Amino acid sequence: xxxxxxxxxxxxxxxxxxxxxxxxxxxxxxxxxxxxxxxxxxxxxxxxxxxxxxxxxxxxxxxxxxxxxxxxxxxxxxxxxxxxxxxxxxxxxxxxxxxxxxxxxxxxxxxxxxxxxxxxxxxxxxxxxxxxxxxxxxxxxxxxxxxxxxxxxxxxxxxxxxxxxxxxxxxxxxxxxxxxxxxxxxxxxxxxxxxxxxxxxxxxxxxxxxxxxxxxxxxxxxxxxxxxxxxxxxxxxxxxxxxxxxxxxxxxxxxxxxxxxxxxxxxxxxxxxxxxxxxxxxxxxxxxxxx
Amino acid sequence: xxxxxxxxxxxxxxxxxxxxxxxxxxxxxxxxxxxxxxxxxxxxxxxxxxxxxxxxxxxxxxxxxxxxxxxxxxxxxxxxxxxxxxxxxxxxxxxxxxxxxxxxxxxxxxxxxxxxxxxxxxxxxxxxxxxxxxxxxxxxxxxxxxxxxxxxxxxxxxxxxxxxxxxxxxxxxxxxxxxxxxxxxxxxxxxxxxxxxxxxxxxxxxxxxxxxxxxxxxxxxxxxxxxxxxxxxxxxxxxxxxxxxxxxxxxxxxxxxxxxxxxxxxxxxxxxxxxxxxxxxxxxxxxxxxxxxxxxxxxxxxxxxxxxxxxxxxxxxxxxxxxxxxxxxxxxxxxxxxxxxxxxx
Numbered sequence: 001x002x003x004x005x006x007x008x009x010x011x012x013x014x015x016x017x018x019x020x021x022x023x024x025x026x027x028x029x030x031x032x033x034x035x036x037x038x039x040x041x042x043x044x045x046x047x048x049x050x051x052x053x054x055x056x057x058x059x060x061x062x063x064x065x066x067x068x069x070x071x072x073x074x075x076x077x078x079x080x081x082x083x084x085x086x087x088x089x090x091x092x093x094x095x096x097x098x099x100x101x102x103x104x105x106x107x108x109x110x111x112x113x114x115x116x117x118x119x120x121x122x123x124x125x126x127x128x129x130x131x132x133x134x135x136x137x138x139x140x141x142x143x144x145x146x147x148x149x150x151x152x153x154x155x156x157x158x159x160x161x162x163x164x165x166x167x168x169x170x171x172x173x174x175x176x177x178x179x180x181x182x183x184x185x186x187x188x189x190x191x192x193x194x195x196x197x198x199x200x201x202x203x204x205x206x207x208x209x210x211x212x213x214x215x216x217x218x219x220x221x222x223x224x225x226x227x228x229x230x231x232x233x234x235x236x237x238x239x240x241x242x243x244x245x246x247x248x249x250x251x252x253x254x255x256x257x258x259x260x261x262x263x264x265x266x267x268x269x270x271x272x273x274x275x276x277x278x279x280x281x282x283x284x285x286x287x288x289x290x291x
Numbered sequence: 292x293x294x295x296x297x298x299x300x301x302x303x304x305x306x307x308x309x310x311x312x313x314x315x316x317x318x319x320x321x322x323x324x325x326x327x328x329x330x331x332x333x334x335x336x337x338x339x340x341x342x343x344x345x346x347x348x349x350x351x352x353x354x355x356x357x358x359x360x361x362x363x364x365x366x367x368x369x370x371x372x373x374x375x376x377x378x379x380x381x382x383x384x385x386x387x388x389x390x391x392x393x394x395x396x397x398x399x400x401x402x403x404x405x406x407x408x409x410x411x412x413x414x415x416x417x418x419x420x421x422x423x424x425x426x427x428x429x430x431x432x433x434x435x436x437x438x439x440x441x442x443x444x445x446x447x448x449x450x451x452x453x454x455x456x457x458x459x460x461x462x463x464x465x466x467x468x469x470x471x472x473x474x475x476x477x478x479x480x481x482x483x484x485x486x487x488x489x490x491x492x493x494x495x496x497x498x499x500x501x502x503x504x505x506x507x508x509x510x511x512x513x514x515x516x517x518x519x520x521x522x523x524x525x526x527x528x529x530x531x532x533x534x535x536x537x538x539x540x541x542x543x544x545x546x547x548x549x550x551x552x553x554x555x556x557x558x559x560x561x562x563x564x565x566x567x568x569x570x571x572x573x574x575x576x577x578x579x580x581x582x583x584x585x586x587x588x589x590x591x592x593x594x595x596x597x598x599x600x601x602x603x604x605x606x607x608x609x610x611x612x613x614x615x616x617x618x619x620x621x622x623x624x625x626x627x628x629x630x631x632x633x634x635x636x
Binding site for chain 2: 184185186187189190191192193194195196197200204205208209286
């Protein structure tokens, strides 16, 4: 009697999670496994995909410097975007947190703005600001004599970093903001009463406590930037490819699905390694703050 | 001359006056409590002394110097916050050392003073613990050590014991008082707990709605409350409506069937207030009936319905037989045990 009840209660979690689990397996795990398998298949211009097990695609990625350049660019852009969002986003969150009610919600909406706008409109908006000699920002900077020639934006890594940092900013700001919420509201007064000046308070008291927030924000921004497709596709076009656009082109233009699958798998594996690794590092380093 | 002086200090937030006309002179080494319900302005006053808020009007002086002109970081006051506000990323020793570091105290002297401060609050050996690994009472002690290690001119305590459980709170009260006596620091405690204020302070400032109701020693505030608010807020009390009878000579103060010679300078309807432990059962006096009788170990608590309204009586459990529920009794007290206020009060 009791064992039957126990058995039933032991089964209950499985039964309850089964629908979600099946969906998860069906639309994520199976396609993912198929993509990994695909990366070991052969492909030829006339013969198409051959379901055999070879390392051709992986060898090509490992030896051809073209792919090294692609992945180098991808992670360079992701790192610069992460740094830019951290440097701008952390102070932004701090200021936002100190604002009074109505202004706070207003500016929060502005910060979330990029997420509400279509990627095409947002990215082309940047292109309008910087684009060529007639771009507004370029014109302004040139008229002030700050720059001689317009800053190139379209088809440059600078352009990609700026546009990506813009859309990634909310993730950084919200992540730091969450860390700021955990701060004792009296902690700055405590430091003040002990004789600390404002800059010292920020450096010695605030920064160490919001660092976990900055780092978890950095993980989100980094992984989203490294796998971003739309923004690099619009700004970089066919000229300046990153891993995501490269995989897309292999799939849809060259039709070399196995090679595209290998690129996508490598990107995924690299990202998982970086994210899991840095997460473990952060949790160990900031054990006392997380507790 | 007073060591710390608040002269007609007021604080307004917009149209709302939170503290008004607050004047107080604190002697060196004195332990003062600001006592009142939440929202009475006691914390606001403390924050004005600390410098986190600027007074709208009035002056705060420390040893004759205008304190409001000094930046909060340079006031040299020690503060213990209700939430302790310890730095969670620093160890206990680093927390305590922070104030000394800001004062550029040499490393050797610093570690010596940190060790002494932690030993004083009974935390020797806990130097390398992080606050989140300590109990509430231990965090409280670190916060106290952190505030005291800088040898503050005034120690400000903002409800420091309210987050502790009752037993620990009692222990910390005794310890706090001992530490304060040893180092002889002028201390201001903000609290809503009348027992805490009474057991710790030299003088109590009772506040209500931004104003001072009474400044006096604990015993005086309890026995000679200056207003109805003070007598209600500090412990239980009985308020009876009474009249001054001038038809007889000399005039008498009459409350129901109880009467006594009237005090000078009062007339018309008045309120008399008597502490429950000062009322006794007698042969003559206010007629009453016992509604409930509660045994509380060392004393009995009686709730009575008297001819002047409900009354509470506390009697020591001294082995004598006590009246039972439903019994008719007469309540009496000595005239010197009551305080009489005019009808307006």
